Amino acid sequence: MSFVPQKELVTGVERHPLDADVPNVIEKLFALKNQCTECNVCEVACSLVHSPDGTVNPQYARLKIDHAPDKASRVNPDGLGFIAEICHHCGNPPPCAEVCPTEAFYYDPKTKAAVIEQDNCIQCMECVPGCPFDAVFIAPSGELLKCDLCGGDPVCVKACAARPEMLNQGKQYVRLPVLFYSEQAEFNKEHKQVPEKTDEVGMMQAMLEAGTISSPA
Amino acid sequence: MITVHAKFHSHFKELAATGEDSFVIEITTVSEFAKCICDKYGSRMRAMLIDPKTNELNERGTMFVNEKGMRVSAEDILEDGETITFLVGIAGG
Amino acid sequence: MESRLLRVDLTTGELKSEVIPHSIFERWIGGSGINNWIMWEHFLTHDINCDPRGPDNIFVFGVGPLAGTGAGSGIKGRITFKSPCYNMFGDSAGGGKFPYMLRFTAFEYIAITGKSPKPVYLRICNNEVSLEDASHLWGKDTLQTHTMLREELGTYPSKVHTLSISQAGENQVGIASVVSDALRIHARCGGGAVMGSKNLKAIAVQGNGGLPIAMPDEMLAWSDDFRQKIDSNEAVYGFKRRGTLGAVEMYQHIGSHFWRNNQGNMFRGGEITSDNWVNKYHKYSEVCSSDCFIACDAKYKIDGTESEAAKKYIGESFRRPEYLTTGSAAGALDVRDWAEVAHWGKITNDYGIDNQDLSCAISFLMELKQRKLITDQDVVELFGREQSLEWGNMDDIEACLHSIVFQKDLFGKLFGDGPYLGAIRYSELKGQNFMKYATYGKGGASFTEEMRPFPTWMNNMAVASRGADHLKGIGLIEKFQRKDLSKIYFDGRTEAADLTVPTLKGASTALIENQVALLNSYGVCLFHWMLDPAGYTPQDYYGKAYAAATGIDRTPDELMLDGARICNLEKAFNSRIGMRREHDTVCERWMWEPTEEGMYPGSVAADMFNPVLDEYYEWRGWDKESGLQTRKSLEACGLDDVAEVLAQEGSLAK
Numbered sequence: 001m002s003f004v005p006q007k008e009l010v011t012g013v014e015r016h017p018l019d020a021d022v023p024n025v026i027e028k029l030f031a032l033k034n035q036c037t038e039c040n041v042c043e044v045a046c047s048l049v050h051s052p053d054g055t056v057n058p059q060y061a062r063l064k065i066d067h068a069p070d071k072a073s074r075v076n077p078d079g080l081g082f083i084a085e086i087c088h089h090c091g092n093p094p095p096c097a098e099v100c101p102t103e104a105f106y107y108d109p110k111t112k113a114a115v116i117e118q119d120n121c122i123q124c125m126e127c128v129p130g131c132p133f134d135a136v137f138i139a140p141s142g143e144l145l146k147c148d149l150c151g152g153d154p155v156c157v158k159a160c161a162a163r164p165e166m167l168n169q170g171k172q173y174v175r176l177p178v179l180f181y182s183e184q185a186e187f188n189k190e191h192k193q194v195p196e197k198t199d200e201v202g203m204m205q206a207m208l209e210a211g212t213i214s215s216p217a
Numbered sequence: 218m219i220t221v222h223a224k225f226h227s228h229f230k231e232l233a234a235t236g237e238d239s240f241v242i243e244i245t246t247v248s249e250f251a252k253c254i255c256d257k258y259g260s261r262m263r264a265m266l267i268d269p270k271t272n273e274l275n276e277r278g279t280m281f282v283n284e285k286g287m288r289v290s291a292e293d294i295l296e297d298g299e300t301i302t303f304l305v306g307i308a309g310g
Numbered sequence: 311m312e313s314r315l316l317r318v319d320l321t322t323g324e325l326k327s328e329v330i331p332h333s334i335f336e337r338w339i340g341g342s343g344i345n346n347w348i349m350w351e352h353f354l355t356h357d358i359n360c361d362p363r364g365p366d367n368i369f370v371f372g373v374g375p376l377a378g379t380g381a382g383s384g385i386k387g388r389i390t391f392k393s394p395c396y397n398m399f400g401d402s403a404g405g406g407k408f409p410y411m412l413r414f415t416a417f418e419y420i421a422i423t424g425k426s427p428k429p430v431y432l433r434i435c436n437n438e439v440s441l442e443d444a445s446h447l448w449g450k451d452t453l454q455t456h457t458m459l460r461e462e463l464g465t466y467p468s469k470v471h472t473l474s475i476s477q478a479g480e481n482q483v484g485i486a487s488v489v490s491d492a493l494r495i496h497a498r499c500g501g502g503a504v505m506g507s508k509n510l511k512a513i514a515v516q517g518n519g520g521l522p523i524a525m526p527d528e529m530l531a532w533s534d535d536f537r538q539k540i541d542s543n544e545a546v547y548g549f550k551r552r553g554t555l556g557a558v559e560m561y562q563h564i565g566s567h568f569w570r571n572n573q574g575n576m577f578r579g580g581e582i583t584s585d586n587w588v589n590k591y592h593k594y595s596e597v598c599s600s601d602c603f604i605a606c607d608a609k610y611k612i613d614g615t616e617s618e619a620a621k622k623y624i625g626e627s628f629r630r631p632e633y634l635t636t637g638s639a640a641g642a643l644d645v646r647d648w649a650e651v652a653h654w655g656k657i658t659n660d661y662g663i664d665n666q667d668l669s670c671a672i673s674f675l676m677e678l679k680q681r682k683l684i685t686d687q688d689v690v691e692l693f694g695r696e697q698s699l700e701w702g703n704m705d706d707i708e709a710c711l712h713s714i715v716f717q718k719d720l721f722g723k724l725f726g727d728g729p730y731l732g733a734i735r736y737s738e739l740k741g742q743n744f745m746k747y748a749t750y751g752k753g754g755a756s757f758t759e760e761m762r763p764f765p766t767w768m769n770n771m772a773v774a775s776r777g778a779d780h781l782k783g784i785g786l787i788e789k790f791q792r793k794d795l796s797k798i799y800f801d802g803r804t805e806a807a808d809l810t811v812p813t814l815k816g817a818s819t820a821l822i823e824n825q826v827a828l829l830n831s832y833g834v835c836l837f838h839w840m841l842d843p844a845g846y847t848p849q850d851y852y853g854k855a856y857a858a859a860t861g862i863d864r865t866p867d868e869l870m871l872d873g874a875r876i877c878n879l880e881k882a883f884n885s886r887i888g889m890r891r892e893h894d895t896v897c898e899r900w901m902w903e904p905t906e907e908g909m910y911p912g913s914v915a916a917d918m919f920n921p922v923l924d925e926y927y928e929w930r931g932w933d934k935e936s937g938l939q940t941r942k943s944l945e946a947c948g949l950d951d952v953a954e955v956l957a958q959e960g961s962l963a964k
Contacts, residue, residue, distance in 0.1 A: 158537075
C-alpha cells in the first residue's frame, strides 16, 4: 500500500499557458450513460499509467465509475445502470482552470487539453466545485486530478471492455463500448440516436434492428 | 448433392436468427457445410465457425455434434439427411 | 513481491500484521496456494482432527497477485478452512468487489482463528484494523448486513465492500456460505458455518492505498494483447450475453442436466429448456467482480409480465441465474418457471446457502416421497407440518430452505450438512437404507449436472480435494470432445477427447487440476481460460502476466510444477485427516444406475471408474492401492517437509 505523487502525460515540450489563445479540444472523451458494467478496468489502467512508479490505485484515476440508481434514462428506465464520470473538456479555457488562483493549468500543445501542473497547484480545491461535471477528483494524497487525455491516446478508451476500434471494422462487436475518444460530430452521428425501447424485444434488440450494433449485448 | 440440416442453439441461434436450417451441398464434408453456413449468415457466423488462424473449424467455445452426440471435424463426411447441431461449449457454473 | 497477512485471534482479540515474504510467493504463487500453506502451517501446531466448528479451525481469506492489476481476467477471492459439512479440506472462490477492495488496503490475506465471546465484525480500513460489535447485525441476512454496514461506515476513504454470513452461518449450518457484497457467493464447503462458529458476522473493507506492479509497462502490454485476443474470439460475445446460462441448451441437447435428483438428464417444460431467458428478463449488464474484460453477469428486475409465477416476485431484482442456479432449481428440483429459478438464486444468496448442497438434499427427500418410501406422517415428523414435497413446488422448496437456515425442525438438523450426511442420518433414523437416492461424490454434494457418460467428470467428482467438485479439474477436453486440446497436452494423442475409452481421462484430471490451481492462485476467474484453453494457458500465457505483476518469471514447466505442488498440499491435508482411496468414490446412483435418456444412454460410472482412477494416481505419482502420496512424488514438487509430516503420521505411502 502506498500513496505516490502523480505524473501528467503530455506530448509536447512546449506548453501553452492558460491565457494563450488556444482552440478548443476537438477530439474528446464521450461515455454512453448506463451502458457501463463497472468493470473498473478504465480506473485501474488510468491510475497505472499516471503513476510514476507503477502503482494501481483507482482512487488516483481521473475518471470514476459510479452507480446511478436514481438516474433513470430512456435506455434504462429501471435506473439500474452505471455512469462514467469523465472530463468533458469544456471550451478553452475550461471552468475548472478559470477559477484556479495560482494558474496551475496549462494546455497540452497536441491535444489542447487543459492539464494541471502539480508543482504550481496549492491544492486549494477551487477547481473541484468549479467543474460542472464533478470530474476533478481529489487523490488520497491531496493532489487534484484532472483528465489529460494521456497526451492523445487515452488509456481508459483502450481499456474499456468493449473496443471502440472495432466500431470501424464492420461493427464486429456486441457489447456497446462505453468510452469513446472522438470528435463531437462523429460521436453524435454514431451513437446519439439510441432507438426507443420496444416492449417485445428489449433495448439491445432494438439497437440491433436499428443497426446501431450488430448483435445484442 | 445431399441435403444436410443444421440446428442452432444459444449464440448460434442468435447469429442465424433461426433455430434450424437446411443446406444442399455438393462436396459432402463438414468444412464445405460450414462454408455454406458462413456464406449465408455472414462474417459473425464465420468468426464463430472458422478459426481465422488455421482456417479449420473453430474449437474455441464451440461444440458441433452429429446425431450420436459425437463432435464432428472438418474432414468428416456427411450423409444425406444428416443433422449437425451447433452448440456453445461452456461448462460449469 | 511481498504482501501482508492479517492474523486475527478472536479469542483474545489480538490483531497482528505479518509480512508474507517473496519466498512464499516463489513457492506458493499466491491466492489459494498461499491460503493452503497458511492453513497447513496452522494445523502443524493445532489438531487437524479438531471440530471444524471449534475455535481451533482456521478461516483464511486471500486474493491472488493478478487481481485488480488491469489483467482483465476477473477477480476471485478465496476462503480456505477445514470444511464443517464434509470434515475435510474446504475452500471456495467468489467474485464481488470485496477482494478487489481488499487489495487497496494494507492486507491481502486474512487468517482468523479462535472464537469471539460475542458477535463481532472485522473492519479493515487501509492499515487500520478493528473488531467491532456486531450484535445489531446478528439475525440479519446477508443483504441486510451489507446494507447496514454500508450505511454505518460511509464512503470515505472508499466505498465499503463486505463479506458476510446470514442466519444460516450464525446457526452453524454445515452448508452455510459466505457472501461478498450480498451479491456473489463463496458457496462451497460451509465457510459460513466456520465464520458463524467464531461469532464473526462480517468483514468490512475500505481502502485507498496503491498496489505496486513490478513491471507496469509489461502489464499494460499484456493487458492490451489479452483484450485483443478476447475481442477476436466470437464465442466470447455469446458468453458475455449469457454467461454460463449458455450451457442450458447444449446440456439439454446432449442430455447433461441433473433432472429430479438425476433420475433424468433433460429439463422438462417449454421455456426452461432454452436460454431465451436473456431476452425476457435481462435488464442490464454488470460485472461480477472488477477488472474483467468479459462481464458475463447481468441483472434482472421482474415486472410481473414475464410469466404466471413472476407475479409473485414483482419488483425483485438480483443478478441473473448462472448455470448452477438453473441446474439446481430447474434440474434437481424440476422448477419450470424462469422467474422461480431467478428467485431461487436470490434467496439462496440472501440466506447464504450453497444451492448445490441444498438442492441435492431437497431433491433426495422429494424422490423418497415420489417413490412412496416416506409417508405423509414422515413428512410431518420432519417439518412439523404437512408438505406436499412435489417436484417443482416452490413453496415447499422455500420451506425446506427455511428449515435448513433456521434449524427449527428435524429436516434442518438432519440435512444441514448436505445430502450425503443427511441421507446417512435419515437412513439410520428410519432403519432403512436410502443411500441409493443420495447423489454425492467423496462425501460432497453433486454438482447438479449429469456426469455418468463423462469419465473425467466422474473422476473429478471422486478425487476433488473438497469433495465432489467440478471446478478443481474441469473435464473440458472430454465434455467438448476437444481433440485439438488432447493433442496439445498429450503429445499428439487424441484419446482424452474420446468418451468411449478410459485412456487419458485420469491424466486429464491431474493436468487440469494443476492448471486450475494456478489460476486460483493468480486470483483470476476460470472462465476466461475456459473460452480458449489452448490460447490463454495458465502456465504460459497467464504466466507472463504473473511475471509482470510480481516480477517472478517462470517457465511454463516450472509453473505447472507449482500447480502440482498446490494440489499435492491439498491432498496431504486430506491424507492427514485419514482419507484414502476408498474415499475417492461416487454415489451408487452414478456408479450403477444407467442413464436412460440424452445422447449417451446406458452409461454408468462403473464402466470406466477404476481404470480412470488408477491412471489419475499414476499421473500424480501416488500409490494406487492406498491412494496415498509417495515420498518420491512429494519430493518431485519440492514438498520434502510435507512428506516428513505425512511420514510421521503414517499418511505416506509405504
